[in-house]
Amino acid sequence: MVSKKRRHRDPLIIRTPEGLYCPKARAHIDPWRPVDCALITHAHADHARAGSKHYHCARGGEGLLAKRLGDHIIEPHSYGEPFSLGDVQISFHPAGHVLGSAQIRLDDGESVWVITGDYKRDLDPTCQPFEPILCDVLITEATFALPIYRWPSMDQVMDQLFGWWDHHIRNQRTPVLLCYSLGKAQRIMAEIKQRSDRSVQVHGAVANLNIEYEKQGVQLCPWQRASESDKGVSTDLIIAPPQVAGSSFLKRFHPTELAMASGWMQVRGVRRRSAIHQGFVVSDHADWNSLIKTVKQSEAIEVFATHGETRVLTRYLNDHLGISAERLETAFGIEDGIDQ
Amino acid sequence: MNFVHLFQMLDTNQSTNAKRSALVEFIETAHPLESALAVEALTGRRERRQLKPSLLKQAAYQAFADESWLFEECYAAVGDLSETLAILLANQEAVSQTEDPVLAQWQACQRELSKKEPDALTSDLLGLLSVMSRDEAFLFLKLSSGGFRVGVSKGLVHDAIARAIDMDRAVIEERMMGAFIPDEDWLHRLKEPVTQHELDARPLPFLLANPLSESDVLELDPNHVAVEYKWDGIRAQLIKTHETIRLWSRGDQDITEQFPDIIEAATTLPSQLILDGEILAGSPEQLQTFNDLQTRLNRKRITQNLLKTNPAFFKAYDLLRFDGEDMRTQPLTVRKNILSKINVIQSQVIYPAAHQDIQDMRLKARIEGAEGIMIKDRQSTYVGGRKTGHWWKWKLDPMTADCVLIYAQAGHGRRASLHSDYTLACWNQNNELVPVAKAYSGLTDAELKAMDQWIRKHTLQKFGPVRQVEAVQVFEIGFEGIARSTRHKSGIALRFPRILRWRQDVGPQDADHLSHFETLMSDSNAV
Numbered sequence: 001m002v003s004k005k006r007r008h009r010d011p012l013i014i015r016t017p018e019g020l021y022c023p024k025a026r027a028h029i030d031p032w033r034p035v036d037c038a039l040i041t042h043a044h045a046d047h048a049r050a051g052s053k054h055y056h057c058a059r060g061g062e063g064l065l066a067k068r069l070g071d072h073i074i075e076p077h078s079y080g081e082p083f084s085l086g087d088v089q090i091s092f093h094p095a096g097h098v099l100g101s102a103q104i105r106l107d108d109g110e111s112v113w114v115i116t117g118d119y120k121r122d123l124d125p126t127c128q129p130f131e132p133i134l135c136d137v138l139i140t141e142a143t144f145a146l147p148i149y150r151w152p153s154m155d156q157v158m159d160q161l162f163g164w165w166d167h168h169i170r171n172q173r174t175p176v177l178l179c180y181s182l183g184k185a186q187r188i189m190a191e192i193k194q195r196s197d198r199s200v201q202v203h204g205a206v207a208n209l210n211i212e213y214e215k216q217g218v219q220l221c222p223w224q225r226a227s228e229s230d231k232g233v234s235t236d237l238i239i240a241p242p243q244v245a246g247s248s249f250l251k252r253f254h255p256t257e258l259a260m261a262s263g264w265m266q267v268r269g270v271r272r273r274s275a276i277h278q279g280f281v282v283s284d285h286a287d288w289n290s291l292i293k294t295v296k297q298s299e300a301i302e303v304f305a306t307h308g309e310t311r312v313l314t315r316y317l318n319d320h321l322g323i324s325a326e327r328l329e330t331a332f333g334i335e336d337g338i339d340q
Numbered sequence: 341m342n343f344v345h346l347f348q349m350l351d352t353n354q355s356t357n358a359k360r361s362a363l364v365e366f367i368e369t370a371h372p373l374e375s376a377l378a379v380e381a382l383t384g385r386r387e388r389r390q391l392k393p394s395l396l397k398q399a400a401y402q403a404f405a406d407e408s409w410l411f412e413e414c415y416a417a418v419g420d421l422s423e424t425l426a427i428l429l430a431n432q433e434a435v436s437q438t439e440d441p442v443l444a445q446w447q448a449c450q451r452e453l454s455k456k457e458p459d460a461l462t463s464d465l466l467g468l469l470s471v472m473s474r475d476e477a478f479l480f481l482k483l484s485s486g487g488f489r490v491g492v493s494k495g496l497v498h499d500a501i502a503r504a505i506d507m508d509r510a511v512i513e514e515r516m517m518g519a520f521i522p523d524e525d526w527l528h529r530l531k532e533p534v535t536q537h538e539l540d541a542r543p544l545p546f547l548l549a550n551p552l553s554e555s556d557v558l559e560l561d562p563n564h565v566a567v568e569y570k571w572d573g574i575r576a577q578l579i580k581t582h583e584t585i586r587l588w589s590r591g592d593q594d595i596t597e598q599f600p601d602i603i604e605a606a607t608t609l610p611s612q613l614i615l616d617g618e619i620l621a622g623s624p625e626q627l628q629t630f631n632d633l634q635t636r637l638n639r640k641r642i643t644q645n646l647l648k649t650n651p652a653f654f655k656a657y658d659l660l661r662f663d664g665e666d667m668r669t670q671p672l673t674v675r676k677n678i679l680s681k682i683n684v685i686q687s688q689v690i691y692p693a694a695h696q697d698i699q700d701m702r703l704k705a706r707i708e709g710a711e712g713i714m715i716k717d718r719q720s721t722y723v724g725g726r727k728t729g730h731w732w733k734w735k736l737d738p739m740t741a742d743c744v745l746i747y748a749q750a751g752h753g754r755r756a757s758l759h760s761d762y763t764l765a766c767w768n769q770n771n772e773l774v775p776v777a778k779a780y781s782g783l784t785d786a787e788l789k790a791m792d793q794w795i796r797k798h799t800l801q802k803f804g805p806v807r808q809v810e811a812v813q814v815f816e817i818g819f820e821g822i823a824r825s826t827r828h829k830s831g832i833a834l835r836f837p838r839i840l841r842w843r844q845d846v847g848p849q850d851a852d853h854l855s856h857f858e859t860l861m862s863d864s865n866a867v
Contacts, residue, residue: 269420
């Protein structure tokens with residue numbers, strides 16, 4: 001179903017009820033149901049699901065994956081080092097999304113397919129930068145495939161964040177930054193570390209992942225787990241997942257000021273509807289320009305767009321860049337509306 | 341601080357306090373012309389559209405050329421035209437400068453742009469946006485296209501101005517009335533010393549009443565109190581100085597502009613006067629409901645038509661200043677006496693000789709359209725707040741019954757085509773529905789319309805203009821009193837029956853029995 005008029009016989013990757021599947025390798029990519037062999041792009045819940053017999057992932061991500069999946073067979077591979085499954089050569093390449101995230105390259109000698117998984121092109125001190133790969137067929141995410149999504153520089157965002165942080169501690173309020181606990185939280189802590197000696201307190205969900213990041217040598221700013229006993233206004237920034245908004249976790253820091261770090265914060269209406277008054281535009285996904293750049297650099301003759309604004313991206317590629325593009329329904333993306 | 345910075349502070353802070361401090365800081369630190377133009381925009385005085393939305397779209401189409409569908413996709417995702425353009429066409433790398441004034445310059449740009457032909461205009465606009473930061477572009481477009489809104493009220497702006505220059509808010513509100521000239525001297529004009537006239541134009545703290553129950557009333561000495569009706573309107577002070585007439589509500593709001601009819605009526609009053617009283621809907625002869633009054637408060641513009649459909653008047657009951665003299669330390673009887681000589685609509689007052697007189701007045705309150713009675717110490721002075729021993733209020737308990745609609749008839753005047761006059765019945769001992777009341781009003785227009793349609797569809801018989809309908813619809817009626825009557829089949833007559841609400845939640849079997857009225861009657865006799 002994936003391939004329509006390709007010159008090659010059979011498509012290397014097809015869609016099955018379990019997810020994307022490479023019949024020649026007998027391996028699924030980020031399957032959403034238990035399978036025998038799973039190739040995992042990264043450890044976010046919508047891509048890494050428990051229950052499969054054997055997992056392959058990029059080296060560096062196995063610790064996070066183990067935390068997510070529990071007791072499973074996980075085989076890590078270094079970036080760029082190919083291994084064979086059946087007649088297919090498979091390799092993991094940096095995706096720049098979160099620690100240990102990967103694009104997956106599959107080569108059966110006739111064609112090369114690349115599945116990007118989630119990725120970004122902006123630099124991130126917590127993971128290796130995205131690496132463009134030449135291929136025949138590219139399967140790309142499209143979470144933010146609209147020209148309104150153009151990420152500001154991290155310098156700009158961090159200036160804004162520090163200004164907001166200082167403003168509220170001067171006014172005796174605890175600054176609380178809500179963001180996804182795997183990846184976004186650590187990225188922000190690493191950016192803080194590069195710019196200051198500021199320290200943060202984190203929610204338990206973030207703390208567990210911080211340990212794994214530090215184990216992999218990622219430099220985070222000084223942090224401690226927010227404890228029950230600390231009461232009152234904190235001059236540290238509190239970093240917590242969005243689910244804590246309105247929960248008892250925040251009570252101990254009262255009064256608090258909430259902000260959210262997410263690509264969705266680019267739109268004022270989205271921020272205002274979320275009842276969060278300060279938003280920082282930080283995303284671990286590719287923005288519009290990065291998506292287009294990536295498609296061009298891959299030199300793919302056929303592109304499939306998975307989750308997000310797939311309709312816009314495929315129309316743009318077909319109509320304006322002359323690249324054959326199609327939408328591909330998957331179960332990735334949008335988990336509780338949070339930009340992961 | 342400049343306007344861009346102020347906007348960022350207002351937009352990203354949720355608490356009123358934080359917004360107020362941002363406004364205060366802005367007024368204190370901004371260039372006076374910047375703050376003048378900002379205040380003009382924030383108080384909704386700049387409604388003129390310099391750039392039409394269609395022109396903004398045209399600029400976007402020009403920028404996107406053959407990819408204009410992509411612009412439409414973006415617009416759909418963002419939901420706001422100015423914001424979409426700002427995101428797409430402003431300089432993403434530019435950081436808003438937050439100090440130097442921007443508004444005067446933007447106004448000049450708008451004026452220049454509006455003089456141009458559409459094609460040149462869109463090119464110039466694109467050039468302008470490309471050197472602005474996103475917030476700057478957003479604000480520039482919002483202000484230019486007339487859609488600027490940010491979550492601050494006019495009152496909050498006035499409050500912030502008052503704090504920034506350490507002035508009384510009432511004086512600021514007064515000075516901000518009418519035309520506002522946004523120039524560099526605006527703060528100086530506001531800061532000029534408070535004149536005696538302005539002091540005179542300020543409302544005085546309202547005296548509030550304490551609630552009272554029946555047993556409390558028996559403990560009062562009737563010879564020491566005055567009694568009047570308690571009106572269901574808007575408590576207000578009517579303030580007339582040498583120069584102005586103003587109405588201030590208890591909520592510290594100047595509501596002069598909402599009631600031109602009351603202001604007009606007050607022109608014949610002596611000046612240097614403050615009256616305490618109630619704004620009521622309708623006329624002294626024909627009171628309307630509180631809802632009719634709300635309509636007046638909620639409108640931004642009071643049209644001639646609204647003055648006709650929702651007239652209002654001021655019923656005075658106290659005199660706080662007379663001929664420039666503070667009357668508040670005078671006893672109530674003295675104030676009432678002088679008030680009675682002023683040609684103004686005023687609340688009738690009685691000086692009871694016995695407890696019975698107080699209770700009689702309360703029983704009559706309903707008929708008068710009042711919600712109870714006020715009992716005031718004859719010797720009391722007028723002081724601000726809820727002081728004990730000055731004023732008491734004794735509200736009415738409504739008499740009600742649930743009745744079934746059995747006949748309907750077309751109304752008159754505005755309701756000529758609607759079946760709005762209802763004959764309502766209750767159950768007797770033989771399980772028959774017997775008429776107890778005819779009621780005319782109390783339903784909303786929408787309810788009346790719905791009922792009219794229902795009546796037409798469920799008519800059993802017609803007797804001339806009267807339709808007998810299926811006994812299905814139940815209404816709660818309110819009334820002032822019950823008397824025995826030999827002329828009615830039910831044996832009772834209700835005084836001033838009116839529909840309180842349409843009981844769509846109950847069926848005819850749930851309506852009241854005659855015995856309910858018997859009980860009410862014996863209760864009211866006991867009072």
